[in-house]
Amino acid sequence: MKKDIKSMNYGELENEILSMGEPRFRAGQIYSWLQKYQVEDFDEMTNISKNLREKLKDNYEIYSCAIEKKLVSVYDDTAKYLFRLHDGEYIESVVMKYKYGYTICVSSQVGCKMGCTFCASTIAGFVRNLSPSEILSQVGAAQRDLGIRISHIVLMGVGEPLDNFDNVMRFLELVTDENGLNLSMRNISLSTCGVVDGIYRLLEKRLQLTLSVSLHAPNDEIRSKTMPVNKRWNIDELLKACREYTKATSRRISFEYAMISGVNDSDECARELAGRLKGMLAHVNLIPVNEVRETGYKKSGEERIRRFTAILTSCGINTTVRRTLGSDINASCGQLRRKQREM
Numbered sequence: 001m002k003k004d005i006k007s008m009n010y011g012e013l014e015n016e017i018l019s020m021g022e023p024r025f026r027a028g029q030i031y032s033w034l035q036k037y038q039v040e041d042f043d044e045m046t047n048i049s050k051n052l053r054e055k056l057k058d059n060y061e062i063y064s065c066a067i068e069k070k071l072v073s074v075y076d077d078t079a080k081y082l083f084r085l086h087d088g089e090y091i092e093s094v095v096m097k098y099k100y101g102y103t104i105c106v107s108s109q110v111g112c113k114m115g116c117t118f119c120a121s122t123i124a125g126f127v128r129n130l131s132p133s134e135i136l137s138q139v140g141a142a143q144r145d146l147g148i149r150i151s152h153i154v155l156m157g158v159g160e161p162l163d164n165f166d167n168v169m170r171f172l173e174l175v176t177d178e179n180g181l182n183l184s185m186r187n188i189s190l191s192t193c194g195v196v197d198g199i200y201r202l203l204e205k206r207l208q209l210t211l212s213v214s215l216h217a218p219n220d221e222i223r224s225k226t227m228p229v230n231k232r233w234n235i236d237e238l239l240k241a242c243r244e245y246t247k248a249t250s251r252r253i254s255f256e257y258a259m260i261s262g263v264n265d266s267d268e269c270a271r272e273l274a275g276r277l278k279g280m281l282a283h284v285n286l287i288p289v290n291e292v293r294e295t296g297y298k299k300s301g302e303e304r305i306r307r308f309t310a311i312l313t314s315c316g317i318n319t320t321v322r323r324t325l326g327s328d329i330n331a332s333c334g335q336l337r338r339k340q341r342e343m
């Protein structure tokens with residue numbers, strides 16, 4: 001088994017290079033090729049001798065993402081990638097253009113164990129975790145292909161990031177390294193379905209990222225039906241962890257709420273939700289649910305969403321309705337990977 005060189009931080013890489021009998025400055029050069037320039041092949045390291053490149057190839061692998069398919073929305077330039085990994089598995093990433101720059105939505109796992117009933121990513125189950133390098137290479141490959149610099153990252157693609165905790169933490173370390181892609185932690189969001197022990201572990205790290213919590217229901221009855229994770233940690237436990245998180249980091253939490261017609265979108269649900277979030281440093285993001293063929297759910301109508309928003313706002317809850325981007329290219333939630341597997 002060759003070692004995963006791109007998942008190493010600088011200290012680890014330096015140890016490897018020194019133990020090969022190479023001078024210390026080589027580690028800096030190689031790290032820069034991998035992390036800053038995101039090369040996909042050792043032969044792109046033009047200031048490294050052929051001899052050393054061959055030695056590197058014998059011992060290490062650069063796990064990268066090959067573009068299997070790319071779809072670009074005709075409406076808004078949103079680009080969706082289906083990437084093929086070294087073992088033939090597929091993952092998805094989406095690049096969106098906003099006024100403030102480019103945002104990429106990256107996957108953290110191949111498939112997902114969480115079983116949310118509205119989500120396409122979980123239908124075919126869980127395959128494996130992504131390595132730090134594979135999460136990072138999604139950013140690298142998209143930047144390279146589009147010839148842009150990505151400034152914002154959301155860990156909202158396929159998978160549950162807190163279920164792949166250590167690899168996601170290493171990814172965050174690498175992507176924010178000033179000798180790597182040097183992104184600001186403040187420009188990164190991590191979304192969880194409510195893995196409460198993971199929220200406490202994350203809190204300990206005191207990172208300045210934005211925590212996004214997929215709430216999607218105002219009470220346990222509805223939430224346990226749509227999100228199995230709620231049977232492990234209920235809403236009270238989840239919101240307690242969120243309050244602790246805000247206390248520790250002073251960061252506002254963003255709550256995601258997919259509006260599903262007739263399931264969680266009544267006036268009563270809005271009032272109940274407002275009651276639960278009262279007094280929290282929170283923001284609610286309403287998203288008309290993406291209709292995935294297998295789930296049978298329908299999105300709430302515009303009028304329903306307006307009314308729901310009005311109730312939350314009148315209760316003092318900061319609320320926005322998420323704009324839909326890339327609606328013509330299935331730009332969300334594991335739908336492309338799912339199609340690929342069906343072929």
Ligand code: SAH
Pocket residue numbers: 114116118119120155156157158159160161191192193194212213214256258287288289290291292333
């Ligand atoms: N596992 C993490 C991150 C991946 S999902 C999480 O659950 O937060 C990213 C977001 O998309 C989550 O808020 C998720 O609940 C939401 N989502 C999944 N399927 C959806 C759908 N069909 N329509 C709208 N949002 C959906």
